Amino acid sequence: MLNPEKKRRENIIEYVLYLFHTEDILRSLSLNLITVEEVLIEPEDLKVEDKLTLKKRYEAMIEEMERQNLENSGHIEEVYQIIGELSFVHNALLTKLQDQSYEKLWKEALPLIKELETKANETAKNPIEICFNGLYGVMVLKMKKQKVSEPTVAAMQTLSNLLKYLGKTYKEVLEGKLSLK
Numbered sequence: 815m816l817n818p819e820k821k822r823r824e825n826i827i828e829y830v831l832y833l834f835h836t837e838d839i840l841r842s843l844s845l846n847l848i849t850v851e852e853v854l855i856e857p858e859d860l861k862v863e864d865k866l867t868l869k870k871r872y873e874a875m876i877e878e879m880e881r882q883n884l885e886n887s888g889h890i891e892e893v894y895q896i897i898g899e900l901s902f903v904h905n906a907l908l909t910k911l912q913d914q915s916y917e918k919l920w921k922e923a924l925p926l927i928k929e930l931e932t933k934a935n936e937t938a939k940n941p942i943e944i945c946f947n948g949l950y951g952v953m954v955l956k957m958k959k960q961k962v963s964e965p966t967v968a969a970m971q972t973l974s975n976l977l978k979y980l981g982k983t984y985k986e987v988l989e990g991k992l993s994l995k
Contacts, residue, residue, distance in 0.1 A: 818871070823988075826896060827981040833893050834950045836875060837884070845876045845885060894939075901942045903984050906994040916979055923976040926969045942980070945973045 822829040843849045850872050855865050878890050907916040927941045930948045952970045955962050986992040 824985075825981060826900070826984050827977045830893060830896055830946055831950055831953065833890065834946065835953075836872075837879065837889060837893075838954075840872065840876055840879060841885065845879060847873050847876055850876070897940070897943050897946065900980055900984055901940050903987060903994065904942055904980055907980070907983060910994060913983075916976075916983070919972075919976045919979055923972050926972055929969075942977075945977055948973055949977070 818829065818832060821832060839854070840850065843853060847869070851869060854872065855868050858865065858868075860868070875890065879885065882888070882890060884890065904920075907913040908920060923945070924941075926948075927944050930944050931941075934947070934951075949970055952962055952966060983992065987994060
């Protein structure tokens with residue numbers, strides 16, 4: 815992705831999933847910048863300056879992952895920061911704002927979140943992270959062209975609806991259209 819900053823501003827949920835995916839791709843290439851260049855950058859039909867931009871972005875992410883000992887698993891600090899911010903908005907929607915639409919989505923998603931937490935023996939710190947882990951897991955299965963059951967697809971749609979609403983509200987807060995004070 816040439817412009818992840820734009821994706822971050824437009825759709826924070828897709829941006830987090832992009833970061834999950836990028837972390838996994840970099841791990842699959844052993845966090846080796848030369849291999850990343852050969853596999854991810856050089857085959858792309860991009861201008862030289864765009865290839866350089868991608869190289870710098872991947873290099874920075876590799877360095878961060880190495881610094882944080884994320885060679886095998888885990889997420890960069892930015893991911894946890896965003897999930898923390900989304901969790902703050904989540905809590906505000908349920909308590910301070912008492913947003914009935916969000917509360918309905920939350921009540922639909924909560925049993926699925928608890929089930930995911932139990933089945934996956936989740937080490938996630940909060941329910942928003944569990945939602946991301948579930949969505950990303952199904953995304954990976956689909957990329958591998960593995961079958962995903964209809965109940966799983968329906969469950970992930972429920973989680974997706976929750977995160978979509980949360981992401982929209984998060985954007986409104988960042989743009990100053992909604993205050994949580």
